Amino acid sequence: MIMKTAFALVATLTLASAALAVEVGKPAPDFTATDINGKTIHLSDYKGKIVVLESYNSDCPFCHNQYKTGAMQALQRDFAAKGVVWLLVNSVNPNNASHRTPAQARAEMAAEKMDVTAWIDDSSGTVGHLYDMKTTPDMYVINKDGILVYQGAIDNRPDPFHDPTKAQNYVSAALDALLAGKPVAVTETKPYGCSVKYAD
């Protein structure tokens, strides 16, 4: 707990962000980060759009399962077409074998045929800690008013071998509801996966 509070504080100080607690129904805290192309990204840049945050580590079998089956890319492609902003957050620290340099990340993005707005290089863990991301994948959906409407697991199958298309996908359900102007039914679930490989 102290870690989370502490890191949230660090993040708050660094990012001069107003909100501390990330909570469904409350404004999602703003952040400033850099993507793998060196571009500066503010969450507030996307005000008026639906935003998805995906905590990502391709070496994590739970993430890998979503990508090797093509399920995650399909989700990204479908919702990009509907104007949804999709931000990948990679918080793996530089000393970990799963860390990706910007060049490696660009190659991986192309190889995996990802369709995301940006891949945020969060090797400092700033964004991850700010949002209290615990696992990869840990998903966040933010509505057009900047309110967090979903946080938790990608789907209801915490298993690195399942067929994602057969699972109940919480993120696509939340996005469909938002696009249809309906309330989000499942707003919070327990995230599953590998622990995020933060720097010590």
Added chain:
Amino acid sequence: MALTTHAAHTHVQLLLSADTARPGDTIWAGVDLKMDPDWHTYWKNPGEAGMATKIQWQLPPGVTAGDIQWPLPEKLPPAEVTTYGYSNEVMLLVPLKIAADLKPGMVLDLTAKVSWLECREECIPGSTTVAAQLHTGWKTEISADATTMDLWKSKVPQSGDRLKAQAWWEQPANGDRRPLIISGKFIGLLAGKLPTDFDFFPNANDNYEIQGTTEKSSIATTDSASRPPVFALRKTVQKFSGDWPKEISGVIVMQALGYRVGYEVKTPVADQAPPGVTLSPPSESSAGVSPAPPIPPKTPAAGTAALPLMLLYAFLGGLILNIMPCVLPVIALKILGFINHAQQKPGRVRTLGLVYAAGVLVSFLALAAVVIGVKAAGRHAGWGMQFGSPVFIVCLTTLIMLVALNLFGVFEVTLGGRTLSGAGQLASQPGAPGAFFNGILATALATPCTAPILATALGFAFLQNNPVIIVLIFLFVGFGLAAPYVVLSWNPAWLKFLPKPGAWMEKFKIVMGFPMLATAVWLFNLAYDYYGKSVLWLGIFLVIVALAAWIFGEFVQRGRSGKGIAIVIVLMLLIGGYAFALENQLHWRAPIVSASTPGSIADSPDGIDWQPWSPGAVTKAQTGGHPVLVDFTADWCVTCQVNKKIGIEVPSVREKLKAINAVTLVGDYTHFPDNITTELNRYGRAGVPLVLVYPKAVGAQPIVLPQILTPGIVMDALDRAAKQ
């Protein structure tokens, strides 16, 4: 017989407790996972990440597998994402029921598909199929592996019969988080000791998560049957969906001497604490403080609710003060007093006991009055603050030296001009004024020591605005300090354990003069802070007073003639010594207070590099990525000095501090700076010692160490701070 597969970093094997099973019996299957060094697999509740190991059985008809029995796991780092799992090796145990209608002489092929997630820095899913053969026969014959399996069975949490656990919500929900208290009582011993550490590993639930961080809280209950070990754990529950849970289940883990045992518990969650239960503010936590109140609440919400408990603490603390190092010298006086009392009439003994108590209580009332006055004047009050007064120190040094001289027999204390006891008489007969004086002296010497239990009660008292409560708490400390003597004086029969009066008393009295002298030296050393090198004049004054005492004893009390001249000389010495040494040279009432030395304050060349504490220094060090150890201390605080010697300034702690690159700050409370008083009050303490360990993250709340330190406690806190 057993088929073995090696996949990735985990080696899986299927073992059976029997080679041959009689139909109708239940045998055990063991799925043994051996992990490479640094790799681990997960418990049935993996925690905030990871995945529980799964076993899918393919069994012939007539064999049915029960639930997996999971040995007690460990809590795995990092603290920010707590997981529960196993390192090195684990054996998951499964009961296999062999149907009664199977025929003897059959060969059964048992197959299990085991899938797991193994993690080190990265995670890899593994899966394999393991198999074993079982024969049916007329009787069950155990296998060679049965002993090993029994060992693993002993590690499976037991039913919680010896544990009376209960749970309640501590506060209403704060968003999707809510603090939960899990409390209980354990009857029995672990490794021959009472368990020293408790934790709770929850069962998994999709609707909520009982988070990994456990904060320990000391618990007090009015239920007289609840003797320790009573534990209380504060956990944060995060809700994902549905209502707040009405019942929780998991494993209570307890530890003694490195030996760990788990007990299965399942308990309803009450909406409030059971009646009569009071939780102290968090004093110790395994990985930090709770999110809602980052700083321990100043006082338990309703001041009056906690009052009876605080009065109990005050009484117990007073009792303990009797054996604290600063009061110890006075014990010499008391022991002699007792032996003398024992010879007297019971009535008089009782009176003297009460008079002693009165002396203690009047002193405590005076202290309470000072505290109320200081608070009324808008300043911070602190225990032992009179040691911040040089005048007090000079008076007390002189007084203690005179007590020592008295014990050495240089002069006698007589009051009211009573005839002196003969030279052969062993000790002076302490009359009522003597007993009263003893009471005052005991109190005066007790103040620089804060007994462990007393800290809580006094911390409570100093934060009160109601004078009645302050007076009550101080009086109860006084009751505690005086209690043993009053009780003994009313039951003189108990004094018979003491040796008969005799010549030994004279020697004992002299021997006891030396701790008194040592106390005087210690006080003299405190005076140095105020007077610097001029403290020499205090020394000269003490020598003059000692000379006057000898002349008084030798010529006024025991002399045959010339008493008048002797009295004149004594008075001249005292007045002259006072006027010249104290007033003229020392300026004893208005010393120049030297500022504490800036820069580093290392005690010895290889000692810890102490930097002065300031509120900003902690944040500055944290910003630089350093964990911080803060020691609030004072020259007059004996407990602080002992802590530093035994628990902090030792090679193991020094090395640990270097290894984790910690910054060490010392806050000097000798002169009662207001900013330190404020800091102490923040942690509910009324005085030093207070030792804090801050993790390196900026703004992270510190781990508050207990009052009495050992290197182990300090190292443990540093380790935890470094990991966060």
